[in-house]
Amino acid sequence: MPIRYSPWPRGMPCWVDLMISDLGKAKEFYGQLFGWEFEHRAGRLRCTIGGREVSGIGERTGPETAAVWTTYLAVPDLDVTVRAIAGAGGRIFRPATGVGDDCRFAVVADPSGAVFGLWQAGARIGAQVTDEPGALVWNECFTANRTAAEAFYTGIFGYGAADLSAPGFGYTALTLGGEAVGGLAELPADVPGEVPAHWVTYFAVADADESAELVAELGGTVQNPPSDSPDGRLAAVTDNQGVPFCLVGPRRP
Template sequence: MVFRDERWPDGTPSWVDLMVPDQDKAIAFYGSLFGWDVQRGGAETGFYGMAGLRGRPVAGIGQTPPGQDIPPAWTTYLAVSDVDHTVAAVTEAGGQLVMPVMEVLKEGRMAIVADPAGAVFGLWEAGNHIGTQVTAAPGTLAWNECLSRGFPAAKAFYEEVFGYGFQDISGGSFTYTVLLLDGRPIGGLGTVPESVPAEVPSYWSAYFWVADADAGAAKVAELGGTVEGQPFDSPYGRQVRVTDDQGVPFMIIAPNEQSGEPEGWAV
């Protein structure tokens, strides 16, 4: 388990949160699955829930505001030092502003944007809240990736806006590149798998660390979620795609042994 108290470098996936119609149901599901202790904020926060491990935040769980037709989903937030500047860069590079810049009390500033291929993600300019403060342990964020229906345009976009480098690991039937910041892997960009229905747009996906992928999948099913296929081994760990009991997809992965820290991360 690795703790962090400093702001994340620009372009790093620094936070994820879930917006769902039933917050209570989500808190019960993820609390049981990952051992999260979720503390709700007051009315001024929209009763936003902060999920924690060892007393430190790892993810957010919120309730869809009344009257808003927002699909339930996990949202990946990329750290930025100037959200206004990044929003301008996003639109100049062919992306779109989905939700304008807003102040979140003294915690930070945020916006929701989409890349040219339609994948939606968040921007987070840290104030009091830097994002996730725990990594490299069960129940923490393990990986974030964008799966795109417009891979060339998306690759050019992320390079222009965030200055990513790329490490291509494509092979056979898939196209995939690791996103690099100063040579350090921080996420991935690939094509949407052929098995995914054509109506599903480009999307960012979150992976959560578990001690045992097979046991994690069984727990998801026990809690009322669904497991898509069987857990499978990859060069980076055993993983499987699942959905929670409100139909929100995410990935769970039991990473390979990495001496207590994510691959490429210098503690």
């Protein structure tokens, strides 16, 4: 089990959370799908595996709050990063906010409108478990202007950029120390123009096909059925309240 004890490096996707209308339905769905256990804290759920945090779920405060999995990127200085994002043409949806000694966070958007979070660790580092079934394994941003997105994210977070494009599909891996930690994908040409730039969360599973079947049994939908890729067997799904995310399991032999 990959366990993290110290703060994540700058730019690393270190946390995901979900704001949703019905906490009870979310708890039932994700508990059965991923085997999560839950700690109730101030009206929110801390989702855990083996007692270690993997994500959070909170209740939407109004219709203006989108029901999505939000990716948070680690930063050593939240205030400096928020100012840099504003100066680079991004938007600040929630300014720097402290949660006691736990952490400080903000919710922002890049210049194309893709919303993501920033996380400055305190007593809580973010996800304590990653890259195992039920835990966060990958995050990427789909955007109509990959060149502009690459300039923004490398400038703010100090990423390296590796072009992994293939015919008909533009893709940039964002790297730290030579290791890919996230990605920028071009929105496919057949995607309607009203679909905004957005970040996508991938959770690891032991078997993508079995997990996709379970998603449907639990009231979710399978948008793209499992298929093998160089990075594993992938499926795009939604939960029982329509929130999209992706599953990644081992490739079929």
